[in-house]
Structures are given as C-alpha cells and as structure tokens.
Amino acid sequence: MAVEREKPWVMRTYSGHSSALKSNELYRTNLAKGQTGLSVAFDLPTQTGYDADDPRSQGEVGKVGVPISHLEDMSILFDQIPIEQMNTSMTINATAAWLLSMYVALAEQRGVDPKVLQGTTQNDIIKEYLSRGTYVFPPEPSIRLITDMITYTVDNIPKWNPTNICSYHLQEAGATPVQELAYALCNAIAILDAVKATGKVSEAEMGKVVGRISFFVNAGIRFIEEMSKMRAFTQMWDKLTLERYGVKDEKYRRFRYGVQVNSLGLTESQPENNVPRIILEMLAVVLSKDARARAVQLPAWNEALGLPRPWDQQWSLRIQQIIAYETDLLEYGDIFNGSPVIQQKVDDLIGGAQEEINKVLEMGVLDAVESGYIKERLVDSNHRRLQRIESGEQIVVGMNKYRESEPSPLLQGQDSGIMKVDPEAEREQIERLRAFRAKRNGGAVEDALRNLKDAAKNGQNIMPVSIAAAHAGVTTGEWAHALREVFGEYRAPTGVARQALHPAETDAAKKVQKEVEEVSQKLGRRLKILVGKPGLDGHSNGAEQIAVKARDVGMEVVYEGIRLTPDQIVTAAQEEGVHVIGLSILSGSHETLVPQVLARMKEQGMNVPVVVGGIIPPEDEKALKEAGVSRVYTPKDFELNGIMADIVDVVRTAHGIAA
Amino acid sequence: MNAPNLDELIPRILAADKAGVALALNLVEDQRPALRASIDDLLQRLEKAPRRAHVVGMTGPPGVGKSTLTGALIQELRQRGRSVGIVAVDPTSKRTGGALLGDRARIRYDSADTGIFVRSMASGDQLGGLARATQAAVEVMQAAYDVVVVETVGIGQSETDIEDIADTVVFVVQPGSGDTLQFMKSGIMEIPDLLVINKADQEKLARRAMLDLKGTLTYREAAPGGWVPEALRTSAVSGLGLPEFVEAVDRHAAWLRETGLEARRREKGARWALTTFTRLAGELAVERLGGKEALAVRLRGSRGETPREFLRQLLDLLQA
Numbered sequence: 001m002a003v004e005r006e007k008p009w010v011m012r013t014y015s016g017h018s019s020a021l022k023s024n025e026l027y028r029t030n031l032a033k034g035q036t037g038l039s040v041a042f043d044l045p046t047q048t049g050y051d052a053d054d055p056r057s058q059g060e061v062g063k064v065g066v067p068i069s070h071l072e073d074m075s076i077l078f079d080q081i082p083i084e085q086m087n088t089s090m091t092i093n094a095t096a097a098w099l100l101s102m103y104v105a106l107a108e109q110r111g112v113d114p115k116v117l118q119g120t121t122q123n124d125i126i127k128e129y130l131s132r133g134t135y136v137f138p139p140e141p142s143i144r145l146i147t148d149m150i151t152y153t154v155d156n157i158p159k160w161n162p163t164n165i166c167s168y169h170l171q172e173a174g175a176t177p178v179q180e181l182a183y184a185l186c187n188a189i190a191i192l193d194a195v196k197a198t199g200k201v202s203e204a205e206m207g208k209v210v211g212r213i214s215f216f217v218n219a220g221i222r223f224i225e226e227m228s229k230m231r232a233f234t235q236m237w238d239k240l241t242l243e244r245y246g247v248k249d250e251k252y253r254r255f256r257y258g259v260q261v262n263s264l265g266l267t268e269s270q271p272e273n274n275v276p277r278i279i280l281e282m283l284a285v286v287l288s289k290d291a292r293a294r295a296v297q298l299p300a301w302n303e304a305l306g307l308p309r310p311w312d313q314q315w316s317l318r319i320q321q322i323i324a325y326e327t328d329l330l331e332y333g334d335i336f337n338g339s340p341v342i343q344q345k346v347d348d349l350i351g352g353a354q355e356e357i358n359k360v361l362e363m364g365v366l367d368a369v370e371s372g373y374i375k376e377r378l379v380d381s382n383h384r385r386l387q388r389i390e391s392g393e394q395i396v397v398g399m400n401k402y403r404e405s406e407p408s409p410l411l412q413g414q415d416s417g418i419m420k421v422d423p424e425a426e427r428e429q430i431e432r433l434r435a436f437r438a439k440r441n442g443g444a445v446e447d448a449l450r451n452l453k454d455a456a457k458n459g460q461n462i463m464p465v466s467i468a469a470a471h472a473g474v475t476t477g478e479w480a481h482a483l484r485e486v487f488g489e490y491r492a493p494t495g496v497a498r499q500a501l502h503p504a505e506t507d508a509a510k511k512v513q514k515e516v517e518e519v520s521q522k523l524g525r526r527l528k529i530l531v532g533k534p535g536l537d538g539h540s541n542g543a544e545q546i547a548v549k550a551r552d553v554g555m556e557v558v559y560e561g562i563r564l565t566p567d568q569i570v571t572a573a574q575e576e577g578v579h580v581i582g583l584s585i586l587s588g589s590h591e592t593l594v595p596q597v598l599a600r601m602k603e604q605g606m607n608v609p610v611v612v613g614g615i616i617p618p619e620d621e622k623a624l625k626e627a628g629v630s631r632v633y634t635p636k637d638f639e640l641n642g643i644m645a646d647i648v649d650v651v652r653t654a655h656g657i658a659a
Numbered sequence: 660m661n662a663p664n665l666d667e668l669i670p671r672i673l674a675a676d677k678a679g680v681a682l683a684l685n686l687v688e689d690q691r692p693a694l695r696a697s698i699d700d701l702l703q704r705l706e707k708a709p710r711r712a713h714v715v716g717m718t719g720p721p722g723v724g725k726s727t728l729t730g731a732l733i734q735e736l737r738q739r740g741r742s743v744g745i746v747a748v749d750p751t752s753k754r755t756g757g758a759l760l761g762d763r764a765r766i767r768y769d770s771a772d773t774g775i776f777v778r779s780m781a782s783g784d785q786l787g788g789l790a791r792a793t794q795a796a797v798e799v800m801q802a803a804y805d806v807v808v809v810e811t812v813g814i815g816q817s818e819t820d821i822e823d824i825a826d827t828v829v830f831v832v833q834p835g836s837g838d839t840l841q842f843m844k845s846g847i848m849e850i851p852d853l854l855v856i857n858k859a860d861q862e863k864l865a866r867r868a869m870l871d872l873k874g875t876l877t878y879r880e881a882a883p884g885g886w887v888p889e890a891l892r893t894s895a896v897s898g899l900g901l902p903e904f905v906e907a908v909d910r911h912a913a914w915l916r917e918t919g920l921e922a923r924r925r926e927k928g929a930r931w932a933l934t935t936f937t938r939l940a941g942e943l944a945v946e947r948l949g950g951k952e953a954l955a956v957r958l959r960g961s962r963g964e965t966p967r968e969f970l971r972q973l974l975d976l977l978q979a
Contacts, residue, residue, distance in 0.1 A: 526758075558779055570770075576778060
C-alpha cells in the first residue's frame with residue numbers, strides 16, 4: 001500500500017517578458033511542464049502606472065516583466081488558460097487595484113463568476129517605500145487602496161489573497177532575521193489596524209479578513225536559522241491575531257506564506273554554484289511541516305548575469321519537483337518538534353523581534369516608515385553584511401574565497417547563457433496600445449475616469465469603478481494618472497543617513513580616504529559625486545550602499561533617490577558641480593538610459609566622467625564603454641573599497657592629476 | 660580648474676545661464692591660493708550687478724520639514740514668476756570629511772526650468788574656510804536670481820551664521836516641539852524675523868504651538884519703528900499658508916528697504932567678515948604650529964600636563 005503523502009505546495013516561476021503574447025506562450029509551456037500555478041512579473045511601467053508610450057517608460061517596456069496596458073493585453077496574457085481553475089499570483093503593488101480589476105473584468109468577459117477566482121495580489125506598499133521602490137502615491141491614500149481591496153475581496157472574491165505582506169524585500173534590503181520578523185509583522189499590523197479603522201468590517205468578519213492575509217518570504221543560505229525564522233513567524237502571528245484582533249477561529253490565525261527563494265545571495269562568478277544554494281534555501285521553507293510554504297518560486301541559477309531563459313526556469317522547476325515527488329519529505333509529520341536546539345533558536349528570534357516591534361509600535365508604524373527610521377536600520381544592516389563579505393568574515397564560495405575556476409561550459413553557448421528581450425518589444429507594444437486607444441469609445445472612457453476620480457475623492461470603494469473602467473477600455477497609464485491627480489505623488493526617504501551608524505575603520509577604507517583627501521587638495525575642493533538612479537527601477541539597495549560608502553571614504557555625495565529622468569540627473573550634476581556621476585540600473589534598461597544621459601551631457605557641454613553599476617552582460621559593457629562610459633561595475637565587484645579607489649582614479653585621469 | 664575669463668563669465672551669470680552659474684560656484688568653492696585673486700575679483704564685480712537678490716535664510720531644528728517647506732516655498736515663488744537660487748547646507752562628517760547632500764531630493768522641479776538653481780554644500784571641511792564659500796555662493800546667486808534661499812543644517816554654529824548672511828531669517832518649528840520655544844523664551848536663541856510652524860495640518864497641536872509662539876513674541880517689545888516678528892502656520896504637504904508665507908517675506912523685505920537695507924547689509928557683512936576672520940585665524944594658527952595632527956601627538960606625549968597647562972603652552976608658542 002502506498003504511503004499517504006502530503007499535498008505539495010503550489011509550484012510557480014516568477015516570469016513574464018516582452019509582451020502579453022510571448023508571456024502567454026511561456027506560461028502555457030511552463031504549465032505543461034508541471035508547474036501548478038502562475039506568478040506574473042509585470043514590467044516597470046505597468047508597476048508604476050505609466051503607459052508604454054509615456055516618455056518615462058522609454059527603455060523599460062517588457063524588460064523585467066510583461067507590459068499590461070489594458071483589458072485586451074490581460075485577455076491575451078491568459079489566452080487558453082482557464083482562470084477559473086488557475087492560482088495566479090501577481091507581483092503588483094501601487095497599481096494592484098487596477099490589475100485585479102482587469103483580471104475580474106476578464107473573468108466577467110469570459111462568463112466566469114469572480115467568486116471562484118484564486119490567487120494573490122502582492123499589494124504591499126510599505127515594503128515598496130522601504131526597499132522595492134515601485135510606490136506611486138503617498139502613504140495615506142496608498143493604505144486606503146489596500147483596505148479598499150481587502151474589504152472588497154472578502155465579500156466578492158473570497159478566495160483571493162488581497163495583500164501579501166512581504167518580508168522578502170526586507171531581507172534583500174539587508175534585514176537580519178530579527179528585523180525581517182519585526183518589520184513584516186509591523187507592516188501587517190498597520191494594514192489590519194487600518195482595515196479596522198474603516199469601520200466597514202464587523203468584528204465577526206475580522207477573522208475572515210485576517211485569514212486572507214498572506215505573507216511573502218525570502219529564504220537565505222543560513223537555512224537552519226531561516227527555518228527557525230519561519231517557525232517564529234508562525235508562532236508570533238498566531239499570538240498576535242488572537243490578542244490584537246481577537247480572532248477565535250484557529251484556522252484564520254494560520255500563518256500562510258509563499259516564498260521566492262533568495263536571489264540576493266546568488267553570485268555572478270561561478271554561477272553553477274547557485275544551484276546547490278537554491279536547493280538549500282528551499283529546504284528552509286519546506287523541511288519543517290509546521291511552518292511549510294504554501295507556494296514556492298525558485299530563482300534561476302543565472303539571475304546575477306541577466307534574464308533567465310526558459311531552460312533555466314525549467315531547471316528550477318525540476319528542483320522543486322524532485323524535492324516534492326522523488327524524496328520522502330512529504331511522508332512525515334513535523335520532524336523538528338521537540339528539538340531543544342531549534343526551540344531555543346526560535347525563542348531567541350521571537351524575543352529580539354518582539355522588542356523591535358514594541359519600539360516601532362510606540363513610534364507608530366507609518367511614522368517609523370516616513371521618518372526613515374526603519375529604512376536607516378535596513379541600510380545599516382546591509383552595509384554591515386557587505387563589510388563582512390568584503391573582509392572575508394562571511395564566506396561566499398567562488399566570490400571571496402576559492403575563486404580559481406575552470407571556464408564554465410554553461411556560459412559557452414551563443415547566447416552567453418542568458419536571454420535577451422526582443423528590442424522590438426517596446427515599439428510593438430506602443431503600436432498595439434495606440435491601435436487599442438483608437439478603436440474604443442472615447443465618451444465611455446471619459447465617464448469611467450470621472451467616476452474613478454469621484455470615488456477616489458469621496459472615499460467610495462475603488463474596486464467597482466476600476467472594474468467598470470477596465471471594461472470601458474481605460475489604460476494603465478490613464479488609471480494611475482487619474483489617481484495621481486487626486487492623491488498626489490510621493491518620494492520615500494532614502495535611508496542614507498548623514499552619519500554612519502557603524503562606520504568601517506579598516507585599513508583598506510582608510511587608504512581610500514587618504515586618496516580622496518589628496519585628490520581633493522589637488523582639485524581645490526572636496527571630491528563630489530552624484531549617485532543617480534535613472535528610469536523606473538526602484539531597487540535602490542546598490543545605489544544606497546555606494547552612496548554610504550562614498551560618504552564614508554570622505555566624498556561629498558549627492559543622492560536623490562530613485563526614478564529620475566536622464567534630464568534630471570544631468571541638471572543636478574551640472575548645478576552641483578560634481579566631479580563624477582555614478583548611475584545604478586538593475587532593470588536591464590541601461591542600453592537606453594545611459595546613452596540618454598551621455599547625450600544630454602554633451603548637449604550641455606558637460607565633460608564629467610560617468611561610471612555605471614548594475615546587472616550588465618559583458619557585451620553591453622563593451623557597448624557602454626564605447627559610448628563613453630568610464631567604468632562598468634557588476635555584482636562580481638563586491639569590494640566597495642576597490643570600487644571607490646577606482647572611482648578616485650577615474651577622477652584623477654579626467655583632471656590630469658598624477659597618482 | 661584654471662581661472663576663467665571673467666569678462667565672459669559675468670554676463671553669463673547675470674543672464675542666469677546654468678552652466679555659467681555652475682562654473683562660478685565651482686570657482687568660489689575652490690580653495691587653491693592661485694585662484695583667490697580671481698575669486699575676489701569676481702565677487703567685487705558682482706557687487707555692482709544690477710540685481711542683488713533678497714536672501715531668505717531657513718533655519719530650525721532637524722526633522723521639522725525645512726527641506727520640504729523650502730521646496731514648497733520655491734514652487735510658490737516660481738508660480739509668481741520669480742526666479743530662485745537655493746543653497747542647501749548639509750553637515751560634514753568630522754571623522755571622514757565626507758557628507759551626504761540629500762536636500763535636493765525634497766525640492767522637485769522641472770529640469771527644463773532655467774529659473775531654479777539648487778546647489779548643495781557641506782557645512783565644514785578639513786580644507787577649511789567653508790563659511791567663506793557659502794557666503795560667496797550666495798553672492799553669485801544674488802546676481803543671477805530674483806530670490807536666494809539658504810537652508811541651514813539646523814544644528815549648532817550655522818544658526819548664528821545665517822543671521823549674517825540672510826536678509827530675512829525664518830525659523831521653522833513643528834507642532835509639539837516645546838523645547839525650541841523654551842530656548843526662545845529663555846533668550847538663548849535670538850528672535851528671528853519670521854517664525855513658521857510647519858506641518859500645521861496637525862490641527863490641534865499647531866494651534867497650541869501658535870498660541871505659545873505668540874505668547875513668546877509678546878515678551879519682546881519692538882523698538883520704535885522696529886520689525887515685529889511674525890508667526891505663521893504652513894503645511895508643505897497640503898500647501899496651507901504658502902501664499903501668506905511669501906507675503907510675509909515680502910513685507911519684511913519692504914520694511915528693510917524703507918528702513919535702510921544697504922546699511923543693514925553692510926553691518927551684517929562686517930559681522931560676517933569678523934566671524935570668518937576669527938575662524939580662519941584660528942586655523943592659521945594651528946597650521947603655523949605644525950597642524951592639528953602634530954599638535955594632537957604632542958598633547959598625547961605631554962603626560963602629566965593638565966589640559967589647561969597645554970592650552971597655556973599653545974598660546975605661549977603662538978605669541979613667541
């Protein structure tokens with residue numbers, strides 16, 4: 001007789017690129033290979049509420065995900081995919097209400113009752129302010145959009161997870177396990193308190209609301225600690241929802257979470273080593289039955305190099321299938337219950353996290369976000385993590401130790417082991433968008449937008465008017481623009497404090513400091529650098545660490561945060577009289593944005609050296625240098641002191657100063 | 660940089676050409692002795708410029724939203740068709756000499772707008788003489804724009820410096836910041852020309868702070884014909900009180916003109932020169948005695964002497 005096995009988690013791959021059509025093909029192939037759910041990656045214009053033909057979208061369309069501009073795109077994306085049976089996860093935040101509205105409108109168009117739809121909208125704005133950077137509106141209206149979705153879905157799409165509280169990006173931004181626990185739970189408290197404050201949810205219904213809150217978590221390489229973290233989450237959530245929200249039904253207090261296994265720790269050098277890393281990190285979230293993930297997404301081995309190809313994603317899916325179907329993992333109950341070592345670790349994490357939670361609650365969660373308190377803690381933790389790697393205290397095999405390597409056959413193919421987005425994708429998306437706009441009923445669109453703005457102003461739930469707008473043919477840019485008019489736009493604190501909390505006093509740092517001092521004397525004023533993030537990409541961790549490091553080796557640093565246009569960057573560099581410009585781009589749009597910066601500088605007659613950092617494949621590096629970029633840094637350049645010394649060198653050369 | 664041709668540069672400054680203003684600012688920040696004559700020449704010639712903009716100094720404790728309010732003030736001024744130059748000062752790390760200049764982030768404007776120019780500066784520097792550079796930067800901008808706004812660090816020395824640089828000193832506080840009021844009441848802090856309670860959308864607290872401020876202001880009797888400091892409420896976020904803010908600045912500017920702006924500027928200028936001289940002379944003295952590091956080594960080596968004795972020794976050395 002066969003042993004009874006647990007049902008495995010939902011298996012997904014975070015994917016989407018170029019266009020709805022191409023992404024749909026990819027989804028259908030992935031499902032045929034045994035994937036059991038979908039995880040939609042949207043491009044940055046869709047995430048930040050711009051149409052493909054907006055000037056700000058230039059170079060970003062179809063790059064990090066699929067562009068969805070209107071209902072027709074949504075319909076193509078799910079062509080031949082039965083949405084009534086699918087479990088669809090959407091990584092969408094500021095514009096989450098809009099993408100969910102299009103999904104609902106698609107269901108209605110197909111005659112599917114929205115009540116049966118299953119899936120998740122990420123819809124976590126606080127972590128966008130803290131780490132991921134695709135926020136649009138100020139905190140207050142943003143939280144209101146989230147509560148609108150929660151109160152709407154609880155009755156109308158009861159199987160939907162309207163918000164996915166993310167600790168994933170906190171870890172990426174540098175959070176320690178204790179900080180991850182603390183800030184993710186504070187985030188959940190802020191949302192649930194806001195739902196309660198609307199007065200639209202009865203006490204009896206609060207259980208249902210709590211039961212629909214799910215989490216999105218990161219799993220790192222220290223897998224025993226990571227597993228303990230998941231057990232700590234489970235225990236703390238149970239207690240919190242009982243005590244703070246009076247949820248009596250145990251099933252509503254269960255900590256439900258999905259995982260994207262860590263991409264941050266994946267290396268560019270010897271990238272094949274990332275496969276064992278991915279497997280170990282996955283174990284952290286599936287090994288312990290009492291705290292097992294509901295859904296798992298694995299990164300691909302080559303993510304530090306560029307975009308993964310279908311074959312790379314297949315390899316990651318096979319890893320999941322081997323653990324779920326070949327091993328005996330799912331035949332046992334929890335194998336850690338009763339282990340004093342694990343229990344001690346869990347207790348320690350809970351103790352530390354509770355202390356930090358109390359501190360933040362005393363400030364008020366939103367105040368702790370808006371004042372930059374939490375962000376500064378994260379930037380500091382990340383700074384210390386990078387210091388440990390740079391000093392060799394934390395070993396990363398193949399990167400800061402055991403670096404000798406045979407040439408990798410995995411990188412030998414014609415495509416150098418990564419996928420290239422079709423350069424025509426942007427133009428084609430714009431053409432489709434314009435054709436769509438031309439054929440819709442202009443009057444209906446205007447009415448829909450007016451109703452949307454009215455609802456935004458008078459506090460009426462945003463969902464019904466947004467669903468109507470989707471049917472009327474409103475586009476993503478129009479929806480977001482209407483709400484920008486009512487709510488305004490926001491800039492989050494950068495977290496780059498004026499003073500270091502934990503400055504490095506290493507010899508290497510002091511040596512660079514001395515060089516900065518010497519060059520500054522020769523320049524006549526202190527070496528001044530502008531760190532800029534052009535484009536829509538909000539992953540600012542790299543730029544922040546460069547800004548912090550430059551400040552700590554004695555440079556004057558102009559850093560304005562994310563989402564700047566090339567014009568804004570060049571104007572700032574000119575007004576500030578900087579000696580060097582550092583650009584950070586992770587979305588793959590460097591091919592468009594860097595030449596724009598260079599062209600604008602030329603127009604202004606500026607002759608300032610430019611260095612670029614990001615996920616930049618070797619052939620792009622070559623092209624950028626030919627266009628006039630002085631240096632290109634990629635994830636394999638982990639020694640920040642080395643980068644700083646190199647930047648000093650760039651300035652020296654530009655000013656004809658001898659070393 | 661080499662000394663630029665001033666005959667060419669000055670018309671560009673007067674025309675508010677961005678590249679020209681930037682070049683002039685780079686020049687006046689330059690500490691190399693070879694450029695000193697050129698800097699002095701430039702500033703002297705700019706003194707005779709047709710435009711000598713009104714200078715508004717924004718000061719107040721950190722965290723009250725000075726930068727955001729400065730950003731909002733600038734937008735209000737631009738809407739009224741006035742061009743604005745901004746000098747935003749951030750603190751320098753004493754340990755490394757580095758600085759994070761982050762105030763720009765809160766000042767949003769169209770990069771095609773030639774009527775705005777934002778320059779960030781670090782407060783202090785091992786190279787010395789920053790006070791001179793800030794003042795010089797303001798003088799360059801005065802010749803190029805209608806209004807110049809200087810935003811200070813908000814802590815320490817710069818608070819008294821700003822009085823010597825700005826025509827109108829604005830002190831920004833936020834509701835509930837009782838400590839500031841205590842300082843003012845006790846006379847530790849000079850009463851500025853305008854007091855602004857920012858973040859006034861926190862209705863109750865703001866009203867209470869306003870009453871407190873008005874109470875404080877009545878402590879001081881204005882000299883006959885003197886300026887009576889005004890207290891205002893603003894919210895940079897909602898735009899509340901911004902037109903009134905600009906009008907109050909204009910009222911103060913008009914009052915200055917009527918009561919002798921030039922004489923006041925001369926007086927302030929003299930005070931500034933004296934303060935700057937005192938600081939530079941101190942640095943010069945340290946330099947003469949072998950530099951800070953050598954003196955520190957000597958201090959560590961002179962076991963048995965008290966700090967007072969060491970100070971005595973230094974003064975003796977200087978007078979020798």
